[in-house]
Amino acid sequence: MNADVARFRPGDRVKVKFEDRPGHIRTPWYIRGKTGWIERIHGEFLNPESLAFGRDGLPKKTLYLVAFNQSDLWDKGNNADKLLVDIYEHWLDPAA
Amino acid sequence: MxxxxxxxxxxxxxxxxxxxxxxxxxxxxxxxxxxxxxxxxxxxxxxxxxARSPANGAKLVARAWVDPAFKARFIADPKAACAEMGIDATAINEFVVLENKENLRHMVVCTLCSCYPRPILGRPPDWYKSFNYRQRSVVDPRGVMREFGLHLPEDVEVRVHDSTADIRYLVLPLRPKGTEDWSEADLAKLVTRDSMIGVMDALDSIPE
Structure with a gap:
């Protein structure tokens, strides 16, 4: 893993981009536009949005484990419970 | 016809x-x-x-329960720990082990399709691929766990992992109480497939 190229660090607050476009998107709909934080840097991986169409998946994208409070996603939910999703860097913006 | x-x-x-x-x-x-x-x-x-079945996962979990050094390696580098046990996990791009604790439970889903640690657990059960599980596990994980017989107190934190990319997750369940003098082989019989997906705890007695 080459953490040097990663734009975000564990603990950074991030907002998932709200984009609606066709393609092999690995960002679930229910967290688009939601704010969470970086839990872990998984490393760099071939881009599935390119691989799915028979292309080479390059350049590689940094993949993060991003955590969200359940109570920030839904109206209900236990306050301590979390939801963790693997999200590629180009889907994330810095958040306050 | x-x-x-x-x-x-x-x-x-x-x-x-x-x-x-x-x-x-x-x-x-x-x-x-x-x-x-x-x-x-x-x-x-x-x-x-x-040939790939949850027995692979059960072997790994039972070893982690009896051997703290192996458990540390299993969490730090799961693929190397699998190789050590003669289990081929090379088909997995990146493998992460999620350790349950008294005050923490992990649960795994793939809301987009059916991503699953197949080399360790074999083929996923049909319910894992159902829309019902994929929707409700992220919205109401405690409700799903209750249906599998796991009633968690409010002060136990639940972390749901939606495996949307190249990472495959395996839950390392808690070792049941009262099994301190059990053999590794008997312990493995307590480790169900569903406990490694995280919807339930390991069994506390060997099924008949």
């Missing part, structure tokens, strides 16, 4: 293949006809898929 003789006033159960089954058989026939793959290749692949 709807033949004229079927038309006699009431419906019969249909044994017809689904659209997707028909399509996959058509693709198989074409691949064979054009010599891209052989019948033997297909059978070898079926045998390989069938």
């Amino acid at each position: 709807n033949t004229p003789s079927d038309e006699h006033g009431h419906d019969h159960p249909k044994n017809e293949l689904s659209h997707y089954a028909k399509r996959i058989y058509a693709i198989r026939d074409l691949l064979l006809e054009k010599g891209v793959i052989s019948e033997k290749d297909i059978q070898c692949q079926i045998d390989y898929q069938e």
Whole structure:
């Protein structure tokens, strides 16, 4: 893993981009536009949005484990419970 | 198949293949006809898929329970720990082990499709691939766990992992209380597939 190229660090607050476009998107709909934080840097991986169409998946994208409070996603939910999703860097913006 | 003789006033159960089954058989026939793959290749692949089962995961978990040094390696570098146990996890791009604790439970889902640590657990159960599980596990994980018999107190934190990318997750369940003097082989019998997906804890006694 080459953490040097990663734009975000564990603990950074991030907002998932709200984009609606066709393609092999690995960002679930229910967290688009939601704010969470970086839990872990998984490393760099071939881009599935390119691989799915028979292309080479390059350049590689940094993949993060991003955590969200359940109570920030839904109206209900236990306050301590979390939801963790693997999200590629180009889907994330810095958040306050 | 709807033949004229079927038309006699009431419906019969249909044994017809689904659209997707028909399509996959058509693709198989074409691949064979054009010599891209052989019948033997297909059978070898079926045998390989069938040979992988939750017993692999149970072996890993039981070893982690009895050997703290192995547990540390299993969490730090799961693929190397698998190789040590003779389990081939090389097909997994990136493998992460989630350790349950008294005050923390992990649960795994793939809301987009059916991503699953197949080399360790074999093929996923049908419910894992159902829309019902994929929707409700992220919205109401405690409700799903209750249906599997796990009633968690409010002060136990739940972390749901939606495996949307190249990472495959395996839950390392808690070792049941009262099993301190058990053998590794007996401990492995307590480790269910569902406890490694995280919807329930490990069993506390060996099933009959």
